[in-house]
Amino acid sequence: MTPFKAPIDDILFSLAHVAGADTVEGWDHETAADILDHFGAFAEGVIAPLNAIGDAQGARLENGCVRMPDGFKDAYKHLAEDGWQGLTVPEAYGGMELDPLVAAGVSEIFSGSNHAMQMVCNLVPGAVTTLLRFGTDAQKARWIPKLASGEALSTMALTEPQAGSDLSVIRTKAIRDGEIWRLDGEKIFISGGDQDMSDDILHMVLARTSDDGLRGLSLFLCAKQSGAKVTRIEEKLGLHASPTCHMVFDNAEAELIGEEGQGLKAMFTVMNHARLDVALQGVAHATQAARIARAYASERKQGRAADGAPAVLADHADVARMLDEQDILAIGARAMVHLTFVELEKGCDPALAEFLTSMCKVFGSEAGPRAADLGIQIMGGYGYLTEYGMAQIWRDSRICSIYEGTNGIQAKGLATRGLKPGGGADAFEDFLMRLSDQTAGTRQFETWSTLKQDLRASADPSASARAFFEGSAALLQDAIWRRIRDVADHHTDTGHIKRLADRVLGAQ
Ligand SMILES: Cc1cc2nc3c(=O)[nH]c(=O)nc-3n(C[C@H](O)[C@H](O)[C@H](O)COP(=O)(O)OP(=O)(O)OC[C@H]3O[C@@H](n4cnc5c(N)ncnc54)[C@H](O)[C@@H]3O)c2cc1C
Numbered sequence: 001m002t003p004f005k006a007p008i009d010d011i012l013f014s015l016a017h018v019a020g021a022d023t024v025e026g027w028d029h030e031t032a033a034d035i036l037d038h039f040g041a042f043a044e045g046v047i048a049p050l051n052a053i054g055d056a057q058g059a060r061l062e063n064g065c066v067r068m069p070d071g072f073k074d075a076y077k078h079l080a081e082d083g084w085q086g087l088t089v090p091e092a093y094g095g096m097e098l099d100p101l102v103a104a105g106v107s108e109i110f111s112g113s114n115h116a117m118q119m120v121c122n123l124v125p126g127a128v129t130t131l132l133r134f135g136t137d138a139q140k141a142r143w144i145p146k147l148a149s150g151e152a153l154s155t156m157a158l159t160e161p162q163a164g165s166d167l168s169v170i171r172t173k174a175i176r177d178g179e180i181w182r183l184d185g186e187k188i189f190i191s192g193g194d195q196d197m198s199d200d201i202l203h204m205v206l207a208r209t210s211d212d213g214l215r216g217l218s219l220f221l222c223a224k225q226s227g228a229k230v231t232r233i234e235e236k237l238g239l240h241a242s243p244t245c246h247m248v249f250d251n252a253e254a255e256l257i258g259e260e261g262q263g264l265k266a267m268f269t270v271m272n273h274a275r276l277d278v279a280l281q282g283v284a285h286a287t288q289a290a291r292i293a294r295a296y297a298s299e300r301k302q303g304r305a306a307d308g309a310p311a312v313l314a315d316h317a318d319v320a321r322m323l324d325e326q327d328i329l330a331i332g333a334r335a336m337v338h339l340t341f342v343e344l345e346k347g348c349d350p351a352l353a354e355f356l357t358s359m360c361k362v363f364g365s366e367a368g369p370r371a372a373d374l375g376i377q378i379m380g381g382y383g384y385l386t387e388y389g390m391a392q393i394w395r396d397s398r399i400c401s402i403y404e405g406t407n408g409i410q411a412k413g414l415a416t417r418g419l420k421p422g423g424g425a426d427a428f429e430d431f432l433m434r435l436s437d438q439t440a441g442t443r444q445f446e447t448w449s450t451l452k453q454d455l456r457a458s459a460d461p462s463a464s465a466r467a468f469f470e471g472s473a474a475l476l477q478d479a480i481w482r483r484i485r486d487v488a489d490h491h492t493d494t495g496h497i498k499r500l501a502d503r504v505l506g507a508q
Helices: 008-020 029-047 048-056 072-081 100-121 124-134 139-148 261-295 318-343 350-380 390-402 407-415 424-435 441-456 460-488 494-505
Strands: 060-062 066-067 152-157 173-177 179-192 202-210 217-223 230-234 244-257 301-304 309-313
Touching: 008 100, 008 179, 008 244, 008 407, 008 460, 029 048, 029 100, 029 460, 048 100, 048 124, 066 230, 072 100, 100 124, 100 179, 100 261, 100 309, 100 318, 100 390, 124 139, 124 152, 124 244, 139 152, 139 244, 152 179, 152 407, 173 230, 179 217, 179 424, 202 244, 202 261, 217 261, 230 424, 261 318, 261 350, 301 318, 301 441, 309 318, 309 390, 318 350, 318 494, 350 390, 350 407, 350 460, 407 460, 424 460
Parallel strands: 152 202, 173 202
Antiparallel strands: 060 066, 173 179, 179 244, 202 217, 217 244, 230 244, 301 309
16 A cells, blocks of 8 residues: 655645735645645554555444544544644634645545545534624534534535435424424435534534425524434445435424525535535545556566567656546646635625536546456556555545535536626626636637537427537636646646646647
């Protein structure tokens, strides 16, 4: 097994030089580097060694309670004591109040070292933002300090057996009972629905307060001890250490957060954070897959080079091509997410934020399994074995294109809402120009503009939604790689970065 190494230099290069974090008020490069160094050491020493153990043991359900794999509880205690759960939480509530750009770096390192554990811990920032935006003073005071200190973790409970992508058919009912509410119904696939790492759990539950489709949904806060029970955890392809729970709410006590009937709006605050986080999970997987494959391919001797000398795998053109593709996926996807974070920090218009977030979700989540698949191919039979961890990366990363809104639904949103007047597509075009005015002159850009016009005139744009996503992503990657080539001198391996940029830009 190749030990995990946090990609700190790559993250800092991407944040500071590609995405322009230094143009954001309050960005402090030294502090960011310091925090990433600290978390990187913690992830390498404490969290990453549990990744394979978690995969082999899995989470277990015993007497209605979830037991995490060996070592997870202690690692979480350490994580919480060091304050990592409160990284972006305001100081007034006991957090460190650091900016989301640094948190993005920390989150990528966490996912790369142990995705299963990260996804149980990392719904907290979205929950805190939702509480800050929609919670009453009492709700904020009750929950945010607990979430920041790690005493509580949080979940996001939307899915039901008949309500996956289509939340309008959610059946879980909320009934007012004096000052409080009672929830009745079942939820499936709830990540971290129970675990034995934190003392408390805050479930954020989407439930029905009227029969009016999506407008009849409200968001509720429901504590672990309030009557929410886990009845089953799912067996699945990967992420064995992340308990995916079937939950029953039987007269469970809950509090309304935000306005009645505005549940989806409140839930989207959690989900928008989660979508970028999922994109970073993809980046993390692609990065690890690339690193493991490159290390292996530079050592394993097979065949001969053109000059007849003994060769390692990386000397063969086809392997070199695949190794480069892995790096291009990881670096390009990371830059896309970081640029989006920087735009969000600068307060870009909400339609552009939504457009970029969906693009990141699809592109990042597909980068992970694609890079892992290439990794398996590069390593041959050893890639297919469990020994080097590539197979686990492939299995663990596969979920990312499904949860937090499937990639099909994200692409559909780009081609429908995104193309409406005031949707994100026009702002995206301006955004591209700002990144690189050369992208606008390409044939790709002309094709995309034509598709955009055709889709606007079409009665059913969803049929070409995937093509529209691919065209948009290709343009953004073109602009990103032009920027990367321009700033390559700031990277610790300038020659490699320039070569990758030439491969991407020369290929058009
Ligand atoms: C490991 C894991 C963890 C999860 N964690 C959570 C969690 O913490 N909380 C939570 O609430 N849920 C969670 N989920 C559920 C996840 O969000 C759903 O699986 C996802 O929303 C898709 O729903 P579905 O599985 O019912 O698929 P479906 O909605 O049945 O979709 C199946 C396919 O049809 C396509 N499709 C469906 N409707 C449309 C449409 N209108 N237009 C175009 N294409 C469409 C989809 O894109 C997809 O390709 C988790 C799932 C898993 C497997």
